[in-house]
Amino acid sequence: MSAASFPSSMAMRFGDRLQQALQAWEQRQGEDCVMSLAVPIGGLDPLRHLPGLESCDPFRFLWDGAPGLSLAASGRCHHLDLAGPKRFELAQRFCDATLGRVLEGSPDAPAQARSRILLAFSFFEQPSEQQPQGGIPSVQAVLPRWQLSRQGRQGWLRIHGVAHEAEDVRLLTETLWLRAEQLQAQPPQPEPWPDTVHGSLRPGDWESRYASALERGLELVTHGELHKLVLAVQQSIQLSAPLNPLPLLDRLRHQQAGSCRFLWQRDAQDSFFGASPERLLSLRNGQLRSDALAGTAGRLETGESLLNSEKDRREHELVVQAITDHLKSLGLTPRRPRRPQLARHGRLTHLHTPITAAGEGQLPLALAGALHPTPAVAGLPRRQAMGWLRSLEPFERGGYAAPIGWIDSAGDAELRVAIRCGHAHGSQLDLTAGAGLVRGSVAERELQEVALKLTVLADQLDLQSGSGARERPLPPLHG
Numbered sequence: 001m002s003a004a005s006f007p008s009s010m011a012m013r014f015g016d017r018l019q020q021a022l023q024a025w026e027q028r029q030g031e032d033c034v035m036s037l038a039v040p041i042g043g044l045d046p047l048r049h050l051p052g053l054e055s056c057d058p059f060r061f062l063w064d065g066a067p068g069l070s071l072a073a074s075g076r077c078h079h080l081d082l083a084g085p086k087r088f089e090l091a092q093r094f095c096d097a098t099l100g101r102v103l104e105g106s107p108d109a110p111a112q113a114r115s116r117i118l119l120a121f122s123f124f125e126q127p128s129e130q131q132p133q134g135g136i137p138s139v140q141a142v143l144p145r146w147q148l149s150r151q152g153r154q155g156w157l158r159i160h161g162v163a164h165e166a167e168d169v170r171l172l173t174e175t176l177w178l179r180a181e182q183l184q185a186q187p188p189q190p191e192p193w194p195d196t197v198h199g200s201l202r203p204g205d206w207e208s209r210y211a212s213a214l215e216r217g218l219e220l221v222t223h224g225e226l227h228k229l230v231l232a233v234q235q236s237i238q239l240s241a242p243l244n245p246l247p248l249l250d251r252l253r254h255q256q257a258g259s260c261r262f263l264w265q266r267d268a269q270d271s272f273f274g275a276s277p278e279r280l281l282s283l284r285n286g287q288l289r290s291d292a293l294a295g296t297a298g299r300l301e302t303g304e305s306l307l308n309s310e311k312d313r314r315e316h317e318l319v320v321q322a323i324t325d326h327l328k329s330l331g332l333t334p335r336r337p338r339r340p341q342l343a344r345h346g347r348l349t350h351l352h353t354p355i356t357a358a359g360e361g362q363l364p365l366a367l368a369g370a371l372h373p374t375p376a377v378a379g380l381p382r383r384q385a386m387g388w389l390r391s392l393e394p395f396e397r398g399g400y401a402a403p404i405g406w407i408d409s410a411g412d413a414e415l416r417v418a419i420r421c422g423h424a425h426g427s428q429l430d431l432t433a434g435a436g437l438v439r440g441s442v443a444e445r446e447l448q449e450v451a452l453k454l455t456v457l458a459d460q461l462d463l464q465s466g467s468g469a470r471e472r473p474l475p476p477l478h479g
């Protein structure tokens with residue numbers, strides 16, 4: 001195909017794009033390189049157009065921070081799967097090396113459309129000996145084939161591809177142009193999405209297994225062996241039809257508007273998805289931000305009662321202190337408001353303290369490696385708490401409570417803590433949720449808090465039997 005086969009108004013634009021790309025190619029250093037090309041594409045909704053972004057590789061990703069950045073991606077141009085220690089350092093090196101090789105052929109593209117490496121970690125560095133990790137590497141990093149982004153009304157489509165010669169650059173430009181035309185011509189997924197998820201609870205009751213772990217956890221924090229322990233539970237659902245997570249994520253856009261919806265789909269059989277209220281870190285133009293989020297109230301309590309709860313304030317402060325201490329140990333000067341605010345995410349309200357610092361020149365994954373896991377999802381002291389989680393939780397956490405997000409070609413990054421999430425693999429869907437125990441925590445309240453958190457996703461499903469994950473009111477907060 002040549003530029004002549006496009007309508008004349010677009011031919012100019014196509015010709016300009018091609019010329020830009022070839023100019024960048026001429027200035028390359030080294031033999032081969034990864035060419036990165038982008039075109040503006042109107043404000044297509046990445047969530048609704050992800051199905052139209054298919055690639056020969058089954059990998060798909062969604063980051064839906066609407067009304068902020070939304071990003072859909074598919075296919076893998078380069079990727080890394082790792083297990084074991086130093087994963088943050090090695091993933092950072094992969095990002096630097098890969099993004100360093102990317103040749104920007106569309107220098108007019110804005111920040112939302114920058115080339116990105118997508119990242120998903122597992123909670124633990126190594127899978128446990130008893131429980132296989134469910135095949136999840138301790139870090140997955142992907143430079144996608146396709147990226148469709150939207151921020152405000154603007155949207156961009158980007159392609160990454162290896163180029164050996166100028167002809168490859170022409171071919172990539174044409175592939176990009178054609179896909180942009182197809183996406184713009186295609187209607188997005190209709191509203192409402194057609195399918196509901198059908199499934200039934202798998203036998204095996206998380207409540208009885210949680211009760212014994214909870215008893216031990218409460219002993220540990222009461223006797224001062226730990227300051228905090230965040231015990232999680234897992235509810236498994238047997239799916240009677242394959243799960244499409246996109247309709248769920250679409251509904252969560254309305255029901256949990258302040259959170260960031262995410263999807264990491266290794267293939268059609270394996271989807272990890274959720275709506276995270278918690279920012280592990282964001283780095284934008286050298287400004288670092290991390291969120292301390294701990295202390296939870298359900299719909300029936302007032303935010304005031306949460307703000308006035310001595311136990312919740314103490315639990316929250318442990319998280320703020322841990323984050324600020326880690327940042328200080330890296331030589332940063334974190335700033336924080338003196339008192340927490342309330343942050344509402346769907347049916348739950350949390351205590352929230354945003355922590356900020358000047359972070360010029362910081363490596364996002366060095367920061368993430370120091371911060372993960374915060375005491376909001378693990379406990380204190382960290383090492384001992386991690387050991388107790390291994391022995392008390394009767395399942396593998398996988399990606400639950402681990403960092404998920406992206407780094408872009410300018411060094412900006414955002415990583416969320418993957419909570420309020422589910423993992424569908426084959427015909428099974430696992431929902432995981434946890435709650436923090438500190439001195440003064442009450443067993444019944446913690447049990448009801450995790451049950452309430454499980455409902456965030458479970459309520460989107462059409463379950464055939466009564467669910468242990470149904471919402472019950474939380475008993476009163478203790479002062």
Ligand SMILES: C=C(O[C@@H]1C=C(C(=O)O)C=C[C@H]1O)C(=O)O
Nearest residue numbers: 293294295296376433434435436
């Ligand atoms: C661990 C989870 O949530 C975390 C624990 C919270 C708490 O204990 O109050 C609140 C928000 C999150 O930091 C979860 O939702 O699974």
